Amino acid sequence: MIVLVLDAACLALILLLGLGLVRVIAGPAAADRILAIQLSGTTTVGLLLLLAIRLEQPALIHAALVFVLFAALLALGFVYGTERKP
Amino acid sequence: MTEALPVLLVFVPFLAGLGQFVLGRAVPWSQQFVSGFNLLLVLLLLRAVAGGEPVIADLGGWGEPLAIHLQADGLATLMLLLTAVLAVAISLYAIPAFGGHARSAWQFWTLWPLLLGSLNALFLSRDLFNIYVTLELVTLAAIPLVLLAGPRKTVDAALRYLLFALLGSLIYLAGVALLYAQAGTLDLALLPAATPTGSLAGPLAAALIITGILIKGAILPFHIWLPAAHGGAPAAVSAILSALVVKAAIYLLLRLWTGALEPLVSIAAGQLLGLLGASAVLFGSWQAFRQSRLKLVVAYSTVAQLGYMLLFFPMAVTAAWQGAVYHGLAHGVAKAALFLAAGNLLYYLGQDRLEALRGIDRPLAVSLLAFGLAGVSIMGLPPSGGFTAKWLLLTASLQTGQWWWTAALVAGGLLAAGYIFRVLRLAFLQSAEPAERRDGPVPGRLMAWTATALALLAIGLGLISAPLLDLLGDIPGGGS
């Protein structure tokens, strides 16, 4: 039963990731794309947590942690990367 | 004790480069010790290998099929010898050429020993994945060296070189992956026995590996990155790149074809490679003939000369094997001499347009002599090393009845004579204007004589071929 719930949740999240790609592709603004990256990042973190339990691999929680840290970095890098030059 | 030799050949230059890096300023004389010591090690290795048994080092001591082994057999030792001899000459040449003060000097004296160690590592490797790493190592040492000619001028060439080299090595890696899936080991010595035939993955893996190496080796359809990179680099670097770095890729092709990939390759594939080689000879020579810049002439000549080595694959008999390898040696020495000599002309003229060469025979007689002598070997005239190599290839084509390769050999030689004499003719023509309009410095004795010494060696290779060919031995596996 719990396995079923976990599987279903994983599947739902990966489908959501796919849906989020619409914003990655459609934009229209650069900010939309980076927003979509953020959502993908959070969804991935959620998926990693679920999979950590489902596959009994606690190390995936570390991966989730690393993802969270680098998601913030990407946002920073994006703003730095797209800011107009002085 | 001989087991230590291959390891030292990798570690000594590597540590020297690291030390140079940490030190933060150029110490040209230390590299002279390193290249001298490197030559000494190779000579010791030569003595050890001469008995016929390869020298093998097991890194980490975990044994087959897991650990990485270094192995020096006849072929590898000859390439190491070529590298070591050229390293001594080029290190000497680079003292006046790079000096010791600028930051670029530090970068050169850091990268050059690292490249030397990487080349040694590549020649010694007996492991498919380790070869991938050494290929990348060689590439990433070579490209920054190209940039030392001045980033502004060379960045386009360097970028193109990098893109092609990366793609080539990843395609190679794809082949390695498929082969590992089939054979379960990466050890070159175990692969032929472990590789099952009759599957799709095997030949596909071989095709990917060969394609990747061809890209790295700038063989005809993939040659487009070479001329700009080799022509744009500083002369000492061009010599290293043309004589050793691309040759390393062809060396791998020879080694894998007769070893690890032997159960997977076919006659048709050999003919195809021979066709590529012959087209490279004709196309490269023709392009070299048409160039208007001296270093581009020499760079396109490399495209052509690499093609000769590919003529081994369709014939695959001992004469072809020895001819191809000997061509690698002869071309390596001669091409290094050509690039160093060209570098001297460039140093004096401040530019390398062929037109500017008119009437420079007086101040640059020694360098022009070097250019001419090296040219003799490139053209394949007796008694040079180039002649010996082409003679062996010719013999092979007659032995196997594949006479059509003879046409490529002859045409390539004629075209080579064309582009070499074109340069020399211009240089010895008296110009209408007096020569003093050029204010460039005359290259020093060291620069002139290292080039000449290499050119003489290129000629001499024709006279001392017997012991070297003995060391190389017959084609592995007795031919197909």
Added chain:
Amino acid sequence: MSGIDPFALAAAGLMAFGLYGFCVCRHPLRRLLAINLVGNGVFLALILIARRLPDGPDPVPHAMVLTGIVIAVSATAFGLALIRRQARPEDDGND
């Protein structure tokens, strides 16, 4: 026809898309991305191959991929530095 691994398709597809991009695209940054696609495809293939051991995944391809990732990233970073330099040819760096 049953049971072709979706990841095998993905690995093959990534390599093919990468090669296609390398041939078709002209901007060096795109070509660099294309090369990284090829790399990712190769890495995926290696990891698929690693699953063929009975007790636990084969660590050798895993180590190969880790090495490959670091090499790919270093080379890509170098390539990006070259691209930046190419985009601004006017000022000369340290010579």
Added chain:
Amino acid sequence: MMLLDGVLALLLLLLAGRCVTAASLLQAIVAFIVLGLLLALSWVRLQAPDLALAEAAIGAGLLGVLLLGTWRHLPASGIHHEFPWPWHGMKQAVSALGGLALAVMLALALHETAPEPAAAGETALAQLDAAGVKQPVTAVLLNFRAYDTLLEMGVLLMALIGALIVRRPLQDGSRIAPATLLSPSLARLFLPPILLIGLYLVWAGAYSPGGAFQGGAVLAGAGVMLALTGLLRGASVDGLWLRGLLALGAIVFTTAGVLLVPVTGHFMAYPDGLVTPLMVLIEFSLAISIALSLLLLFTGTPGLARSRP
């Protein structure tokens, strides 16, 4: 779970196609970054948590930041319109057909089952007890096939030297910070956990997924964050200590490999009693070199300096 794999693979292909055919460069880069996320999930599904960690830190994280940073430096005039679809021309069509053929062959080849399990991998698992670490991948990287790892450090170092040769004069490093109000405090908040996680990953590599690469990349991420928020800036001067640390990994690795030959009889072999502490020592020195190299590849400067925002 099969369904999950299918969707994952489909999305990977979608994004790869997008990456190649997107109209603008930024879209291609964004697609590539998201591809990195999905790839990390794929590694999880393929029982490769080590790679998931590496991908999170290097593939999706650092590389993404680097790509976006480069994109910013490209002049608009330098970007011509691409014609990336197969029907845009002869070259495109031929490439597409070639790619398709290759994909089919590769997929078939990957589908073929291997005759027997890989001998090298089996040996690695069987000899794990003697390797000094419990994690098989770390054992292969640092012990069984340590030579590859050593050479790889050379690749990293030379990529850095190359990047520094082409760097432009310092304007780059000095104005790296976008001078946001929030950023410095953010960096201070994030720094301790990042450093902690990085160090933990390095240390944990001995017995669980992680290791010098993952940890080093996370540590580099900490540096990049400092650089982006203006607490750290690139400097045109490099010190002896910095160069020493950059080469530290390779030097420690080589020295250990050479000095212990009299004891073990093989290069890069480690004696039984010392193997675990040596592994830890090598792992930490590698991580330091990796972190610094990646950070300098990001700042594009030979040195680093602290700065007050």
Added chain:
Amino acid sequence: MTLASITASVLIVVGTAFYIAGTVGLLRFPDIHSRLHALTKADNTGLGFLALGVALLSGSPRLAVLIALVWLLALIAASVACHLIARYALDGTDSDSEPRA
């Protein structure tokens, strides 16, 4: 079925529902600011519920602490990212054109 696992299931389902809301918001909302706020709220809450459920299932305090840390850092990261993107979008002329020379 223990009480813990039932609770965890419910939490995970609720979390997933929030994720769905966030994604739909990202797709449906008309402008960048409403997307931004809908998104960050929804996915933070979603991740929170999910994390809680997963922590319950993990059955080890050490992992639970780690999971809590993930959520905490995600909260901070999301707020920062949200701030940065909003500021960026506010800056005006946010087109998807290639970078300005």
